[in-house]
Amino acid sequence: QVQLAESGGGLVQAGGSLRLSCTVSGRTSSTYIMGWFRQAPRKEREFVAAISWSGGRTLYSDSVKGRFTISRDNAKNTVYLEMNSLKLEDTADYYCATSRAYLIPVPNNRQYDAWGQGTQVTVSS
Numbered sequence: 738q739v740q741l742a743e744s745g746g747g748l749v750q751a752g753g754s755l756r757l758s759c760t761v762s763g764r765t766s767s768t769y770i771m772g773w774f775r776q777a778p779r780k781e782r783e784f785v786a787a788i789s790w791s792g793g794r795t796l797y798s799d800s801v802k803g804r805f806t807i808s809r810d811n812a813k814n815t816v817y818l819e820m821n822s823l824k825l826e827d828t829a830d831y832y833c834a835t836s837r838a839y840l841i842p843v844p845n846n847r848q849y850d851a852w853g854q855g856t857q858v859t860v861s862s
Contacts, residue, residue, distance in 0.1 A: 739763045739851040741833050746856030749823055753860075757818040759833030759853055769837045771809060771816040774846055775829035775858075785831070786818060787842030796842035800826075823860045830855040 745757040759771070772787035786807040787796045795807055806819040816833060834849035843849075 739765060739835060741835065741851060741853035743831065743833050743853045743856040746831060746858045748859045748861060751823060751825055751860055751862055753823050754819070754821045755823065755858060757820065757831055757833075757856060757858075759816045759818075761814040761816075761835060765814055769835050770839050770842050771807075772834045772836070772842065772844075772849055773807060773816075773818045773831060774834060775827075775831045776855075777826075777829040780829075782832070782846055784844040784846065787844065788816065789840065789842055794841055796844060798844070820858070823858075825860050825862060828858060828860045830857050 740763045741759055741761055743759045749755050770787055770789055773785040774782050775785050776782040784798050785801055788807045788809055792809050804822045809816040832853055832855045834852045836849040
C-alpha cells in the first residue's frame with residue numbers, strides 16, 4: 738500500500754510562484770514514475786507533468802511547459818512541482834500520483850495507480 742500526501746497549495750496572485758510537494762510513504766518502490774495532475778471546477782482532471790524515477794526524463798503539458806518544473810528527491814520520497822508565472826487558468830486542485838507500471842513519464846491518468854488527496858491552488862488577479 739502506498740500513500741501520497743500533497744502540500745504547498747494556497748492563494749497566489751497572477752504572475753507569482755508556488756512550490757507543491759508530494760511525499761510518498763508505505764510500500765514504496767525504487768522504480769516508479771511520479772506525476773502531477775490538476776482538476777478545475779467543472780472540468781476533467783488533466784495531466785500537468787511527470788518524471789521518471791531517476792529524474793532524467795520529464796514530460797509536461799503544453800499549457801505549463803516553460804513555467805512549471807517537476808523534480809524529485811528519492812532520498813526523501815518526495816516529488817516537487819515548482820510553478821512560476823502562474824495564471825488564472827492554473828487555478829485547480831492539484832494531485833500527485835505514482836505508477837509502477839511505467840519507466841518513462843506518461844500523461845494518462847489511467848496509467849497511474851495511487852493518488853494523493855490533492856492540494857488547492859488559487860490564482861487571483
